[in-house]
Amino acid sequence: MSSKNDVLIIEDSPAIGMLLKNYLEKLGYTQIHICSNGASGIMTFKDLISNKKDPIVLLDYMLPDTDARSVLTQMFEVKPDIRVLLATATEEDDEGVKDLIRLGAYQYLQKPIRFEHIKSAFETIEEEDNFFKKESSQIDMMSKQIEDLESKIRYRVDMVLQSTSNFSLSFLQNLFNDSNEYISTYLKELEENGKITRLSDKKEIACNQCDSTSITQIFYCPSCKSSKFRSGKLIEHYECGNISEDNTYVNDLCPSCKKLIKALGVDYRVMKNHYICNDCSNFFPQLSTDYVCLKCQNKFSLDECRWKNSPFYKTTSM
Template identity: 60%
Template sequence: MSSKEDVLIVEDSPAIGILLKHYLEKLGYTQIHTCDTGSAAISTFTDLVSQNKQPIVLLDFMLPDMDARSILTQMLEIQPNARVILETATEKDDEGIKELIRLGVYQYIEKPIRFENLKNIIETIEQEQSFFENESKQIENLKQAQNNAQEKMVDHLDFILKSSNQITLNKLISILGFSNDIVIAYLEKLQKDGKIIQMDSKKEIACNQCDSVKTSQVFYCPNCKSSNFKLGKLIEHYDCGNISEDIAYQDDMCPNCNKEIKALGVDYRVMQNHYVCNNCQNFFPEIATDYICLKCENKFKLDEARWKTSPNYKVINM
């Protein structure tokens, strides 16, 4: 590459963050940004993208204020081709990890991190970036580059299939960006080899603008539109009408009138499974949701969505 990319380390462990930073510096990276919360990561990522940068992101699976799914979704909304490397001690066959891979995680790296594995991933990113930067100078090598791209497609497709129990043709095409014929031909080969089987077709939500099924739900507070909310349990004190989270009732004392609540159903009631917004402090039984297309960044509601049907494949021996 003509220059090293910016790197954003999103890690709440100071020790791991320092180790990663020092190792990346040895690889020649100088523009390294570190964040220990999801909100700080989104803010820093937004700033870098606004400067026409494409940072490489090392994302911890769980941060103090939000999980990797929420962070990944927001980053892909800002930059759909973001290269996010997920770092976690959770097994690759965990459903949460599989979902992140389907949503668009660039690569997965296990904790404790082996720096040789990280180096291989970084070198792959550098090779890809170098290819795009020098594309105009490599016309004579176009055929070889196309072959390499197809080989990478096969590797990426294998990686997706190994991380999925089932996945549809439409989803694969949306993730890979290759034509139907190339993907179908490879899937037919895998079927002949006994590695996958075709099941009944499956209907999926698709973007009402570009038809991509690479979509994700975005949840937010109905009042202030913030995604900074949590699931909580509320208590309503009948005597004074106060409604607060259960943790606010210390020693069974109402935080509003300082009276003791005694009998459930007489003095107070418990409101289970309510969402509490950390920004506006409002509470509500259901959260608002939209869908976002990770390809064209279009936002739409469920009743505005298109539906696409395609064969569904089950992995049996990858």
């Protein structure tokens, strides 16, 4: 049996952190690291990666010092294919949560977290690791049992399609980049047998070096380019012009002129959904973004990317 991954828990509640740790130990995970904020979480993550570890990350959506998007961005800059389980009490259809899932969060866990959901998520990761990465000896054994390359590709494609409802041809090509001809042929066969349905082509961002569509986004401060930021709500006091986070207005007193703010729209306004840079303290309504190729690690902007049309499919009876 292969050894289990390290687990990094980034959670500001000590009680929840210990609860998760105790349960994961029952699942056989022994190397568990708990951090109470984003800064220590990133530091621990970088140490694990530098020591050739491949941690599974349990990330709390709300952190005291930074934004979950910032944590994801900093992790992807170090290891673009890291698996991050996002834990939050916010509903899955919340735009902020959906943005993080689109950004590359591996899975969403609703708080309060149910143990069976944790078990299911970690079992899925173990199965993927065993098939694609960790159990190389097992894959070699499968390869010997399955004589020809085409049959092996069919087997591996079936394994992937059983766990996804929608996929593009380029997605499979990124997984099996030496077998594109076999994949296309097999997809036609699956379509003829009614196991998958062809939809409209999907336009995807592709790497401008290797043409891969296995891409993730990273976000950073437009001013100083730091990827250390947090989301927040700002208050602008009209009389003195001060703009700062709402938590600086203690007892409704402006932190700059010390006067009481009374009427919304008369004395002050609230600026929601802004980002505050932890390094330069500037604030802004939108983040700057680049893309990172998970295949060749190339970093590029949206203006520099290639666009690639790929056949898109829906699984029906795999």
